[in-house]
Every structure is written in C-alpha cells, then in structure tokens.
Amino acid sequence: MMDYSKFLSALSQNPLLNEWAAKLPEQIAQGLSETRYGDLPRWKQALTALPELTPSEICLDASRVGCNGDVTPSQREHLEEALKGLHPWRKGPFELFNVHIDTEWRSDWKWNRLKDSISPLKGRTVLDIGCGSGYHCWRMRGAGAELVVGIDPTPLFVTQYFALQKYLNDPSVAVLPMGIEHLPAKLQAFDTTFSMGILYHRRSPFDHLLALRDTLRSGGQLVLETLVIDGGLGDALVPEGRYSKMGNVWFIPSTATLESWLKKVGFKNPRLIDVSQTSMDEQRSTEWMQFHSLAEFLDPNDSSKTIEGYPAPKRATFIAETP
Ligand SMILES: Nc1ncnc2c1ncn2[C@@H]1O[C@H](C[S@+](CC[C@H]([NH3+])C(=O)[O-])CC(=O)[O-])[C@@H](O)[C@H]1O
Numbered sequence: 001m002m003d004y005s006k007f008l009s010a011l012s013q014n015p016l017l018n019e020w021a022a023k024l025p026e027q028i029a030q031g032l033s034e035t036r037y038g039d040l041p042r043w044k045q046a047l048t049a050l051p052e053l054t055p056s057e058i059c060l061d062a063s064r065v066g067c068n069g070d071v072t073p074s075q076r077e078h079l080e081e082a083l084k085g086l087h088p089w090r091k092g093p094f095e096l097f098n099v100h101i102d103t104e105w106r107s108d109w110k111w112n113r114l115k116d117s118i119s120p121l122k123g124r125t126v127l128d129i130g131c132g133s134g135y136h137c138w139r140m141r142g143a144g145a146e147l148v149v150g151i152d153p154t155p156l157f158v159t160q161y162f163a164l165q166k167y168l169n170d171p172s173v174a175v176l177p178m179g180i181e182h183l184p185a186k187l188q189a190f191d192t193t194f195s196m197g198i199l200y201h202r203r204s205p206f207d208h209l210l211a212l213r214d215t216l217r218s219g220g221q222l223v224l225e226t227l228v229i230d231g232g233l234g235d236a237l238v239p240e241g242r243y244s245k246m247g248n249v250w251f252i253p254s255t256a257t258l259e260s261w262l263k264k265v266g267f268k269n270p271r272l273i274d275v276s277q278t279s280m281d282e283q284r285s286t287e288w289m290q291f292h293s294l295a296e297f298l299d300p301n302d303s304s305k306t307i308e309g310y311p312a313p314k315r316a317t318f319i320a321e322t323p
Pocket of ligand 1: 157
C-alpha cells in the first residue's frame with residue numbers, strides 16, 4: 001500500500017544516489033512506524049478505501065496537478081469520502097476525477113512566482129525538502145525533472161502523497177518520510193534543491209544553508225523560499241514567543257541579510273526572484289482544512305501585523321548556485 005519499490009529502483013540507477021537507495025528501506029520503515037505515529041493505521045485505512053479508478057488523462061504541468069477520468073457519481077462520492085479521511089489537506093490544490101481538493105494553501109501561486117526564474121528542470125534530479133503532500137514535487141516532474149525526491153517527516157503528508165500516487169502512478173516522484181537531518185551527509189548529488197517554508201523553522205539557519213549546499217552537485221541550483229522582514233543588512237527578527245501562532249519560528253531575516261548568509265556559506269550569485277506578502281486568499285481555511293488559518297493568525301484590527309504584533313508574513317524566494 002505504501003510501496004516505494006519502483007521509486008527505489010529508479011533512484012538506484014543514479015550512481016550518486018544508489019548507496020543511499022540501499023539504506024532507504026530501513027529509514028522508510030522508521031519514518032512510517034505505527035508505534036511512533038498512532039494515527040497511521042487510520043490514515044492507512046483511508047488509503048485502502050480509495051476506489052480503483054483509471055485516469056483517462058494526467059496533467060502534471062497544468063496549473064492544477066491532477067487528472068480527469070470517467071467516474072460514476074457513486075465512485076466520485078466514495079473517492080471524496082476516502083480523501084477526506086486524510087484531513088487536513090494543507091498543500092495543493094489537486095483535482096482528482098473531478099474531486100477538487102481545495103487545500104489550505106494555494107501552492108500553485110508559489111509555484112507560479114518562481115517557475116520561470118529557476119534553471120529549467122528538464123532532465124534534472126531534484127530534491128524538495130519539507131515538501132508536504134508533494135504538490136510542488138508533482139509540478140517539478142510536470143516541468144520535466146527526471147527524478148523528484150521529496151522528503152517530509154509528517155506521516156499524514158506522506159500518506160496524502162500515496163493517495164495521489166495511486167492515481168498519478170509515476171515512479172519518478174516520491175515523498176520519503178524523513179527530515180533533512182536524516183539525509184546522508186554531503187550527498188552532492190542533486191541538480192536542484194528546493195527549501196521552501198523551512199528555513200524559519202530551523203534553529204540554526206547556517207547549518208540549514210550548509211546542509212542544503214551539501215545536497216547539491218557542483219554548479220547545482222538552490223531555490224530558497226522563506227519568511228522575511230523589511231529591513232537592511234544585518235536585520236533579522238527572532239520572535240520572542242510565537243509568530244503567527246507558530247511555536248517553532250526562529251530566524252526571519254531581511255532579504256539583504258539572507259543574501260549575505262547565502263554568500264557566507266559559499267553560494268554563488270544569490271538572486272532575489274520574488275517577495276510577496278501572504279494574503280488571506282493564499283492561505284485560508286477550507287472544507288479540506290477546517291482548522292484556523294491566516295485570518296486567525298493576524299491582528300483582527302490591523303492585518304499588517306500578526307496576532308503577536310510582529311510584521312505579517314511576507315515571503316522571499318532566492319536562487320543561487322554552488323561553485
Ligand atoms: N526536519 C524537517 N525536515 C524537513 N521537513 C520538515 C522538517 N520538520 C518539518 N518539516 C516539514 O516542513 C514543511 C513546512 S511547510 C512548507 C511546505 C512546502 N515546502 C511549501 O513551501 O509549500 C511550511 C509552510 O507552510 O510554509 C511541513 O510539511 C513539515 O512537515
């Protein structure tokens with residue numbers, strides 16, 4: 001049901017990744033251990049409940065990842081019910097046999113902001129760190145990447161990936177159940193590495209940037225997206241407590257500071273390709289994510305501030321290369 005065998009054989013074809021591929025079954029078993037994650041049996045049940053359907057069409061590079069096929073109304077209902085068993089759906093949206101998974105985030109907006117500025121992904125081996133359900137992984141594959149390795153330690157998101165994989169059925173895309181700290185040191189194997197929405201969750205931003213650098217081959221490209229504040233070189237916000245109700249936010253630099261951090265760890269030619277204020281249209285509660293979202297994380301009287309009084313979330317994307 002959660003079978004990585006086809007992906008592992010694709011991974012082992014890559015001479016820079018085959019040693020890791022041999023160790024992965026053990027890491028995967030640890031990452032999906034039912035003793036560690038009590039809800040996993042329930043999520044696995046939702047996977048088992050997914051109906052057998054064959055898509056007539058798969059469009060990984062449309063603005064929505066998904067497929068339309070012929071389904072009866074009862075099959076559609078059955079599909080929707082099983083997918084809802086995997087609530088909350090955060091990253092998407094997805095369209096599966098006309099079931100529209102209206103996720104908390106419009107991850108397609110993030111993708112649209114960067115897709116034309118990065119090195120073309122055609123033929124590249126790509127790593128997406130903290131990929132959630134794998135929304136951007138599917139888009140990367142749709143943009144021509146040869147192999148897409150997503151990693152995320154949250155087993156619900158890995159289960160959501162398997163629900164999508166059941167119908168998209170592409171052995172060149174996987175979401176592996178692990179955090180960045182479980183990657184082998186100095187892999188130096190990827191042509192492009194994405195770290196989006198991760199840096200501010202790391203206590204040590206420099207260790208994160210160094211770890212990212214070490215995933216890339218020489219001349220590989222980093223795509224880094226993270227929260228930023230307005231300000232100049234040297235400015236960074238370290239929230240005293242929560243930020244936007246998140247308990248695990250550490251460093252939020254200005255773009256000038258982040259550029260200098262990238263240079264300091266040895267990236268060449270860092271370029272800022274986008275800065276966007278996160279809107280309540282981009283991150284919101286939906287039928288598929290019924291918990292609180294951005295509207296409840298901002299000051300009800302002043303949406304330019306978080307509920308804690310910090311500047312409201314603004315995100316920047318940088319690209320940079322390894323020497
Ligand atoms: N140690 C870790 N290592 C890797 N991932 C982790 C770790 N700990 C948590 N995560 C995962 O990092 C993701 C952060 S969200 C970004 C999603 C996507 N990239 C996006 O840009 O939309 C944040 C945001 O909403 O921006 C979650 O899926 C966690 O499970």
